[in-house]
Amino acid sequence: MAVFLLPMRVLKSIEEVCNKFLWGVGVNGRKRAPVSWSRVAMPKMEGGLGIRDFKTWNKACVLRHLWNLLAKAGSLWVAWIQKYRIKGNDLWGIAANSVSSWVWKKVLKCREVAHAHVNGTGSSLTWDGKKLVKYSVKTVWNSIRIPSSSVDWFSVLWGKPFIMKHSLLVWLVVLDRITTKDHLASWGLTDVNSCVLCPGGLESRDHLFSLCSFSKAVFQVVLKKICRWPDFTDWSSHLRWVVQRWSGTTSPAKIGRLLWVMCCAYIWRERCTRVYGVKRISDPSQLSVAVMQEFEIYASSTIELQKMASVVMS
Structure with missing residues (x-):
């Protein structure tokens, strides 16, 4: 990927393999990914998972060859090309001819991208007006990609410390890509959309994590030493409150967001065990104990959290 521009069909095949691996789909599987690859490939700050977009990353890697030629870097390949x-x-004015290799043609093709960013010659080369002492693929990738607006909740999910499997699930919750019964009903896959955690509720993302009495009890028990858990009417107000309170770098913020993410993950797990007929934890207090047990194990391995964890666990 760092040597020449790959054909689009090859890049597409790589994306498909990675996408299937991410969502646990076999090579020949037909399971639909809950989130598009274009969203997955966004930086975490922009609401994605921080996986590089292969097409843009490939282009940034190949631009290294152009940069080395313009900077007259001291390598055998550069010396041969120069001669x-x-x-x-x-x-900038050289044209490919009939004897030009496929790789050389691809390197020349990258001039279209580089021309808008590179200025100067030799040791005075700059990229977007800033001198690069050493070519940085990451810097170049960030300047040639099409950015999206930042999201305010990324630090709540991905700010250290975090547990990957729980943060990944809550990322799906934030994007409303979990298979709640309201979605299943809209796809014609079920005609029963009652909440399995509380009586009388209709299951949706907003209900399950903001209105459900079972979920409220779990949040209240787990977070009682940190805050007074308010009543929310929808997911938007719920998430906004969490972001305002726990997106910082203080120890209470780190503890709060970690416990919140764990609560969301355990609530969803309990919901799934009930829907699919597996053994369940029937009481919110018991589920809260399970959350705190995992938190205690995780906090014991993190020196920064040990002191705060002792307060929460007491």
């Missing part, structure tokens, strides 16, 4: 391909001419 036999460029021959003292301006790199």
